[in-house]
Amino acid sequence: MKRVAILVETALASGRNILAGISQYIREHDDWSVFHPTGYMGATDIAGLVDWDGDGIIARISDPAILKNLKAKNTHIVDVLGNVQKSPFPLVKCDDRKIGRMVAEHFIGNGHRHFAFLGFSSERWSFERQEAFGQSLEKEHGQVSLCHLNPRHQGPAHWHRNLDHVASWVEGLPKPCAMLVASDQFGPLAMKACERSGISIPEEISIVGVDNDQSFCELCRPQLSSIEPNHTRVGYEAARLLDALITDERTSETLLETPPLSLYTRGSSDTMAVSDPALVKAMRFIRQEACNGISVDHVAESAGVSRSVLQRRFKDQLGRTVGDIILSVKLRRARDMLAFTKISIPEIAERSGFNYQEYLNYIFKKHLSTTPVRFREEAGR
Structure with a gap:
């Protein structure tokens, strides 16, 4: 039996998914005895391994002190973070x-021309996301506006200081603007800063996070779009590599990078970039009221323009009609309730503005080539 220790925090989805990948590998091989000391942020304190003696360790090595202490264990180690250079x-x-x-x-596909990034400057994972994001945009769109938080200043005690910092920054961003937040944990902070500054999401600032952590994504209003990085695969590959090291299999693998799975588009970025003030008002009104039986005339009134002017601007700038946008918001509301709740389908039809289950069925078949029942089954509900 191979004795393996795991130093991976579990407070965030990234850590929990790494553990899920490790667990999958263990189920397939069934010859590991795992030691997982828990504590603040799950399990990152090397002190938990003082009396442990085993064959290998999987760890998120976040700083030089942890690296130094892990070296002293004189055992096989695989890092699943990469925050310390020259490890x-x-x-x-x-x-x-x-x-x-x-x-x-x-963001480019949604027509954006101004971009921003919120994250850490001292964390390698955050910096690499920032750098690639900026390099992809620099040639055509210029510099990305940056806002960095101090990783030591996280938690409730620093919430208001960070909120003041981010709110001041977002107020100065050109609008509309598209923002990448380095981790979903920053999503509620970014959205609260926009709310305090009277900035509409996604009409004025569109936001995408990373990790697809449902606890953060679904807490946000609108819900946070996010990348699924596939940390489960990271955990599985780390376990496979550690197993090879323990059994003295020859391997030249020193760096494995798993590609992201998908970008899950939710309400925080599900819109085209517009600078027309009337369209911003119209899009905000549609997002808030689409499921309440609104008409094109209601939207035109909220935007302060005539029906014909509004329709023309929607077609010219978005390539869609007002009715198209209303339908897309209602459809996304129905999809969210099917995927993330156990609310009955007739009630979902009513809440999303389709009124009757039969009409909801018709819309799903026409636009998604499926039914609400099948959609819910595929979503695992």
Whole structure:
């Protein structure tokens, strides 16, 4: 039986998914005895391994002190973070540069011309996402506006200081603007800063996070779009690599990067960039009221223009009609309730503004080539 220790925090989805990948590998091989000391942020304190003696360790090595103490254990080690430069240990991590490029492509496809990044400057994973994001945009769109938080100043005690800092920054951003937040954990902060400054999401600032952590994404209003980096694969590959090291299999692998799976588009970035003030008002009104039985005339009134002018501007700037946008918001509301709740389908039809289950069925078949029942089954509900 191979004795393996795991130093991976579990407070965030990234850590929990790494553990899921390790668990998958263990189920397939069934010859590991795992030691996972828990504590603040899950399990990152090397002190938990003082009396442990085993064959290998999988760890998120976040700073030089942890690296130094792990070296002293004199055992096989695989890093699943890569925050410390010139580490002697093999590294398995998500491809942070591909993540940055994927978000840039999403924003460009939505017609954005101004871009921003919120994250850490001292964390390698955050910096690589920032750098690739900026490089993908620099040639055509110029510099990305940056806002960096101090990783030591996280948690409730620093919330208001960070909020003041981010709110001041977002107020000065050109609008509309597209923002990548380096981790979903920053999503609520960025959205609260926009709310305090009277900035509409996604009409004035469109936001995408990373990790697809449902606890953060669904807490946000509108819900946060996010990249799924595939940390589960990171955990699985790290376990596979550590197993090879323990059994003395020859391997030249020193760096493995898993590509991101997908960008899950939710309400925080599901819109085209517009600078027309009337369209911003119209889009905000549609997002808030689409499921309440509104008409084109209601939208025109909220935007302060005539029906014909509004329709023309929608077609010219968005390539879609007002009715198209209303329908897309109602459809996304129905999809979200099917995927993330156990609300009955007739009630979902009513809440999303389709009124009757039969009409909801018709819309799903026409626009998604499926039914609400099948959609819910595929979403695992």
